[in-house]
Amino acid sequence: MPLPCIDPARYEDQLAAKLARYRSDFAEFDLPEPAVFRSAPLHYRLRAEFRLWHHEDRIDYAMFDSADPKQPILLETFPAAAEPIAKLMPRLRDALQASEALRRKIFQVDFLATLSGECLVSLVYHRPLDADWETAARALAAALDIQVIGRSRKQKIVLERDWVQEVLEVDGQRLRYQQFEGSFTQPNGGVNQHMLAWARAQAKAVGARPQGPGDLLELYCGNGNFTVALAPLFGRVLATEMSKTSVRAAHTNLADNGVANVTMVRMASEEISDALAGGREYRRMQGVDLAGYRFSTLFVDPPRAGLDEGTIALAKGFEHILYISCNPETLRANVAALATTHRIAAAAAFDQFPYTHHLECGLLLQRR
Numbered sequence: 001m002p003l004p005c006i007d008p009a010r011y012e013d014q015l016a017a018k019l020a021r022y023r024s025d026f027a028e029f030d031l032p033e034p035a036v037f038r039s040a041p042l043h044y045r046l047r048a049e050f051r052l053w054h055h056e057d058r059i060d061y062a063m064f065d066s067a068d069p070k071q072p073i074l075l076e077t078f079p080a081a082a083e084p085i086a087k088l089m090p091r092l093r094d095a096l097q098a099s100e101a102l103r104r105k106i107f108q109v110d111f112l113a114t115l116s117g118e119c120l121v122s123l124v125y126h127r128p129l130d131a132d133w134e135t136a137a138r139a140l141a142a143a144l145d146i147q148v149i150g151r152s153r154k155q156k157i158v159l160e161r162d163w164v165q166e167v168l169e170v171d172g173q174r175l176r177y178q179q180f181e182g183s184f185t186q187p188n189g190g191v192n193q194h195m196l197a198w199a200r201a202q203a204k205a206v207g208a209r210p211q212g213p214g215d216l217l218e219l220y221c222g223n224g225n226f227t228v229a230l231a232p233l234f235g236r237v238l239a240t241e242m243s244k245t246s247v248r249a250a251h252t253n254l255a256d257n258g259v260a261n262v263t264m265v266r267m268a269s270e271e272i273s274d275a276l277a278g279g280r281e282y283r284r285m286q287g288v289d290l291a292g293y294r295f296s297t298l299f300v301d302p303p304r305a306g307l308d309e310g311t312i313a314l315a316k317g318f319e320h321i322l323y324i325s326c327n328p329e330t331l332r333a334n335v336a337a338l339a340t341t342h343r344i345a346a347a348a349a350f351d352q353f354p355y356t357h358h359l360e361c362g363l364l365l366q367r368r
């Protein structure tokens with residue numbers, strides 16, 4: 001991908017272009033005017049990865065442009081990175097440069113930060129890590145007040161913990177999340193808070209119907225990012241996710257936020273769709289009283305590929321579908337597949353990825 005040109009003077013124009021495309025791509029589905037949620041124009045990314053470029057006696061952070069992939073673009077810091085990362089970058093580079101044990105054969109640095117100000121750094125090497133590395137890494141973690149993980153082939157050394165503690169403010173509440181290195185987290189924390197608040201507003205509208213809110217089925221729930229925010233607005237929740245680490249984090253996050261009406265099952269969306277369609281019996285569903293749920297709403301936040309055929313078939317049976325998508329193309333195909341049963345009742349645009357052509361979209365689909 002070409003590197004984005006991060007220039008706050010261009011912020012409104014780039015967003016306007018993406019919104020115009022969103023409106024025209026979904027015009028045939030009578031898209032209501034989307035609610036628009038802007039990003040901070042700088043320092044919005046809570047995750048960032050850089051190569052480390054060794055040249056002469058120096059190391060520097062480097063990025064590569066797909067137009068000239070062999071030519072490193074050297075960086076001191078990065079304007080898209082959240083403040084804790086942007087401030088840390090030069091200090092970390094200097095510390096790595098000054099230590100032979102930390103510098104030798106390092107080729108990548110991954111940052112994971114939180115709005116609450118924590119920072120976790122993964123240092124990735126082309127050599128096995130030894131006791132000298134660990135001693136130096138412990139000193140680095142203490143000096144910079146960060147979490148440090150060392151990685152090389154078949155090796156992962158966690159000095160203290162491999163997660164950060166995020167706190168998100170949503171509708172006047174402070175929601176707490178453990179976010180694990182290497183597993184999915186929403187990259188733009190400010191925009192994530194808007195997504196959670198918008199999803200809650202849609203769920204409240206569903207809950208205002210005469211029959212009450214009913215139960216929620218959530219697919220692709222990750223570490224419980226939306227589950228924690230939405231569960232209090234429904235009777236009961238069945239939440240599913242494929243990644244083991246994310247499911248573990250989701251259990252912790254539900255407990256830490258006092259959410260007690262959620263059953264979590266580690267299952268692929270294809271499997272849960274099959275189970276709900278009366279397909280084969282799944283051992284992981286044992287003890288889950290599927291027939292006892294009164295689902296009113298399906299919440300989905302799939303990866304870029306969107307929904308598979310089985311999940312589309314499942315979705316057709318729901319009165320409300322709340323859909324968060326990071327890929328308008330697959331969203332459009334999925335909305336087309338649901339168009340005979342569902343209409344778009346509300347829409348949102350979340351600018352998670354400023355200065356790129358990517359737009360995060362939210363839709364509430366209602367049964368016709």
Ligand SMILES: C[S@@+](CC[C@H](N)C(=O)[O-])C[C@H]1O[C@@H](n2cnc3c(N)ncnc32)[C@H](O)[C@@H]1O
Pocket residue numbers: 184185186219220221222223224225226240241242243246267268269270301302303326
């Ligand atoms: C866009 S993320 C959303 C996660 C979560 N909703 C959040 O806000 O952090 C998509 C999630 O889907 C999971 N996933 C990918 N393919 C899946 C599948 N076939 N079945 C179930 N989960 C899947 C990924 O592990 C990831 O956690």
